[in-house]
Amino acid sequence: MEYVRAFIVGGTICLIGQVLMDTTKLTAARILVLFVTAGVVMAGLGIYEPIVEWGGAGATVPLTGFGYSLGKGAIEEVEKAGLLGAFTGGIKATAGGIAGAVTFGYIMAVLFNPKTKP
Amino acid sequence: MKKKALYAKENYRGQCTAIKQQTINRRKDVDYVDAVKQHQQEEYQQFIKDKIPKPNLLRNAIAAFVVGGLICDVGQFISNFGQNYFNLNKDDTSAFTAIVLVFLGALLTGLGIYDRIGRFAGAGSVVPITGFANSIVSPAMEFKREGYVLGVGAKMFIIAGPVLVYGFSSSVALGILHLLFSR
Amino acid sequence: MKFLAANSVGKQTVKLNNAPSVIATASIVGPKEGQGPLGQYFDKVLDDDLYGEKSWEKAEAKFFQEAVEKVIVKGHKDKQEINYLLGGDLLNQLISSDFAARQLGIPFFGLYGACSTMSEAMALGAMLVDGGYADNIVCAVSSHFSTAERQYRFPLELGVQRPLTAHWTVTGAGAALVSNQGEGPYITMVTVGKVVDMGIKDSNDMGSAMAPAAADTIMAHFMDTGLTANDYDLIITGDLGRYGKDITDELVKKAGYDISAKHFDCGVEIFSPSQDPHAGGSGCGCSACVLAAYLIPHMWDGTYNSMLFLATGALLSPTSSQQGESVPGIAHAVSIHRTK
Numbered sequence: 001m002e003y004v005r006a007f008i009v010g011g012t013i014c015l016i017g018q019v020l021m022d023t024t025k026l027t028a029a030r031i032l033v034l035f036v037t038a039g040v041v042m043a044g045l046g047i048y049e050p051i052v053e054w055g056g057a058g059a060t061v062p063l064t065g066f067g068y069s070l071g072k073g074a075i076e077e078v079e080k081a082g083l084l085g086a087f088t089g090g091i092k093a094t095a096g097g098i099a100g101a102v103t104f105g106y107i108m109a110v111l112f113n114p115k116t117k118p
Numbered sequence: 119m120k121k122k123a124l125y126a127k128e129n130y131r132g133q134c135t136a137i138k139q140q141t142i143n144r145r146k147d148v149d150y151v152d153a154v155k156q157h158q159q160e161e162y163q164q165f166i167k168d169k170i171p172k173p174n175l176l177r178n179a180i181a182a183f184v185v186g187g188l189i190c191d192v193g194q195f196i197s198n199f200g201q202n203y204f205n206l207n208k209d210d211t212s213a214f215t216a217i218v219l220v221f222l223g224a225l226l227t228g229l230g231i232y233d234r235i236g237r238f239a240g241a242g243s244v245v246p247i248t249g250f251a252n253s254i255v256s257p258a259m260e261f262k263r264e265g266y267v268l269g270v271g272a273k274m275f276i277i278a279g280p281v282l283v284y285g286f287s288s289s290v291a292l293g294i295l296h297l298l299f300s301r
Numbered sequence: 302m303k304f305l306a307a308n309s310v311g312k313q314t315v316k317l318n319n320a321p322s323v324i325a326t327a328s329i330v331g332p333k334e335g336q337g338p339l340g341q342y343f344d345k346v347l348d349d350d351l352y353g354e355k356s357w358e359k360a361e362a363k364f365f366q367e368a369v370e371k372v373i374v375k376g377h378k379d380k381q382e383i384n385y386l387l388g389g390d391l392l393n394q395l396i397s398s399d400f401a402a403r404q405l406g407i408p409f410f411g412l413y414g415a416c417s418t419m420s421e422a423m424a425l426g427a428m429l430v431d432g433g434y435a436d437n438i439v440c441a442v443s444s445h446f447s448t449a450e451r452q453y454r455f456p457l458e459l460g461v462q463r464p465l466t467a468h469w470t471v472t473g474a475g476a477a478l479v480s481n482q483g484e485g486p487y488i489t490m491v492t493v494g495k496v497v498d499m500g501i502k503d504s505n506d507m508g509s510a511m512a513p514a515a516a517d518t519i520m521a522h523f524m525d526t527g528l529t530a531n532d533y534d535l536i537i538t539g540d541l542g543r544y545g546k547d548i549t550d551e552l553v554k555k556a557g558y559d560i561s562a563k564h565f566d567c568g569v570e571i572f573s574p575s576q577d578p579h580a581g582g583s584g585c586g587c588s589a590c591v592l593a594a595y596l597i598p599h600m601w602d603g604t605y606n607s608m609l610f611l612a613t614g615a616l617l618s619p620t621s622s623q624q625g626e627s628v629p630g631i632a633h634a635v636s637i638h639r640t641k
Binding site for chain 2: 002003006007008009010011012013014015016017018019020021022023028029031032033035036037039040041043044055056057058060061062063064065066067069070071073074075077078082083085086087089090091093094095096097098100101102104105106107108109110111112113114115117
Binding site: 156158159160162163165166169170171172173178227230232233234235236237239240243244249252253255256257259260261263277 | 355356451455456457458459460461462463464465466498499500501506509512513544547548551
């Protein structure tokens with residue numbers, strides 16, 4: 001059942017992205033920026049929490065989930081460490097994904113060459 | 119002598135007014151030409167509106183929904199796996215899931231598969247975190263020929279950079295706002 | 302208005318009284334173009350678009366150079382007999398043609414007209430020969446999908462959808478040898494196009510951006526010369542694509558000329574719809590390869606007697622489109638006849 005919920009929530013978030021891409025002139029890069037920022041804002045307003053509770057990975061895997069982790073991390077760290085937490089919290093919470101993306105990105109770039117599309 | 123000077127002065131004034139008038143007229147002409155041009159451009163854009171193909175929204179939306187949903191299910195599986203086999207806590211599980219998904223996205227990009235998924239699924243493979251990995255690996259590979267520092271190292275962030283800039287800054291802003299208003 | 306130049310026949314058109322002759326053509330294309338409907342006509346089809354080089358840029362310069370060498374051999378000339386090489390490509394600072402010219406050692410004019418460069422080169426080259434400033438000149442241009450894609454758009458492996466109006470840059474080089482001696486076909490007239498901008502801001506919709514420029518040059522040619530579409534066997538545009546072609550036909554029709562029956566767009570013809578090129582092929586190489594491989598040879602064998610060749614270019618750069626500028630278009634027309 002949790003797979004069905006993840007499918008529905010994740011699919012819907014991607015569908016919103018697709019509709020935005022097709023009906024406006026937003027490029028993929030802008031969509032990514034928009035979704036991350038939207039995730040942070042929704043974390044601040046407390047509306048993303050219930051979506052994560054219900055949708056599981058469906059809500060955390062899309063980039064809005066990345067924004068949500070950033071925002072939630074900042075809030076939690078502010079509670080613990082005050083002003084300093086605002087600067088450390090978000091990145092602390094998402095450090096794994098970012099370091100992974102950069103490291104794997106580098107490794108893949110060294111190992112592989114791009115191919116012309118058929 | 120005086121008369122001549124006076125005449126010269128008058129003449130000079132007359133020339134000035136004439137030049138001023140010319141400038142005004144020319145400006146009016148320019149305005150008019152601009153207005154005509156703008157009208158032509160608007161007319162043309164109206165004219166081509168129904169001649170340009172529209173994307174098939176329904177097909178694209180379904181593809182994005184299905185592929186996006188499937189990628190999230192893979193994420194759910196990884197997350198469950200981490201929880202059950204490695205006994206990870208909640209925060210570690212989400213980091214573990216992110217790292218594994220990013221690895222998969224990077225690998226599929228390196229193998230030249232992710233761009234094909236993307237061509238079919240559109241936002242369905244852009245929006246998940248695997249798409250973020252794709253946006254890092256694809257320029258890094260592409261610009262390898264420009265060297266490992268300014269090629270791979272710098273170009274890696276042409277798309278992901280803005281995501282980090284806006285993500286980080288807004289999270290810091292959120293933290294500060296929380297500090298100011300929630301205590 | 303009075304025209305002082307002896308050879309001008311209108312505001313934008315000149316007549317070439319000595320009618321320089323196109324004595325040889327050469328074309329080299331990539332694998333995808335080779336699989337297209339015109340595949341059998343090209344002189345050489347590459348198996349791999351890296352062409353044994355370390356980068357696509359190097360590959361592009363290599364097949365540019367090879368096309369020039371090929372056209373000189375096919376025209377039974379020696380490199381020393383070529384007065385000028387006129388050419389260009391799509392890359393910043395024309396690196397493909399610059400680097401090819403470095404190897405060739407022929408005096409070189411580098412031209413940039415985006416995808417219109419082939420007709421720009423032929424127009425200027427024909428005028429040079431006609432005016433007695435050169436005996437033999439080579440016009441050559443190239444484009445490469447993978448070099449153009451990374452400069453103008455995205456990395457190849459980025460998983461994004463291409464819009465339906467997007468073009469597919471042709472990988473290939475085309476060259477033509479224009480001489481003051483030869484049995485034709487002859488370049489008889491040149492109509493130089495103006496930059497026309499109808500405020501299209503979508504850099505993925507070059508067909509709509511270039512159509513007004515193409516229509517403008519076609520109408521200028523007809524008005525200057527008094528000719529109509531009936532006087533030509535074909536009216537060839539470079540890379541307007543499926544949608545731009547129809548828009549051009551309608552724009553020209555508004556001025557009272559009907560070209561739709563004679564209209565041949567190289568971008569539409571070079572790929573079949575099953576190859577998924579969306580709007581069609583584009584790039585300097587598109588019109589140049591089709592001209593060199595298909596159109597001029599069909600004039601030699603008598604299939605066509607006259608054509609108006611009009612390569613079209615979208616004059617955008619990544620900087621201009623990022624800064625929100627619209628996309629200006631340009632098209633130059635070269636009138637080619639089998640007999641003088």
